[in-house]
Amino acid sequence: MTYQTQTGVAIMPVNRREFLKKSVSFGACSVALASGLLKPDPASAEWIAEQFARHKLEETLKTLFKDAKITESDKIDIQIPQIAENGAVVPITVTSRLDGVENISILVEKNPVPLAARFDLSPELELSVSTRLKMAETSDVIVIVQAGNNLYSARQTVKVTIGGCGG
Template structure:
């Protein structure tokens, strides 16, 4: 296939127009941008964050939530976590770190067809509990595990 100078100039001009339109905000794919829940991710204590997220709803402990976390984290700056569940109709998974300056580490909203599994890297300030809260149907379920942090983390 030959590529003429005319075709090149047409494609370059079209690409330039797309970039300018996107930068100007004229072309914004609404489905792509995630919603930023600023008040959920504000500094505070765990209880305040839980109240903001779940409005004082009852949260039941569940053995149907599987947490895969190290018992001892050699570096608090990178703590791997995997959360899975056998609960049906899982709508969201929230991960909280008890003693972090901002307790909410992540919140995932899942579609109906998604498998209830998430994986992430946490940053932990110090030894504390990692709590996962899953919304399934109209109920909230949680599981927790303590992780001992030896070095690093949010505090230094």
């Protein structure tokens, strides 16, 4: 049963028993939160400064993957615009048909800090990640996927127009 007010807003009547139950529940939660019995889980994101330091692409690859061999793969799909009108916000979606993916790294070759994003994933998941990149100028976007002890890559060139950050 709902009632309509003069302003057109629908309201539901609340009986006394429901009101008391909700008030007691809210009060108990408030006390538990204030006393420290309920604590939010910590965020699991981790910032590794050396990986996101200002380097050339080759130095960043060496920091991330040492001297491991990286193989080109057609099982990595990059969805990114070929022409970016605004280099400050370039959307990218990466999907993969590789099995046992552990992590992916997205690098922008000509950025002062080439590593744009790194995702550590559970191997049981189907790989699909999306983010937005900031690109300083026209450059190759490189995606490196680690599956097991192997590294696979794919790349695509994105042209940043005059209206963006450079070009």
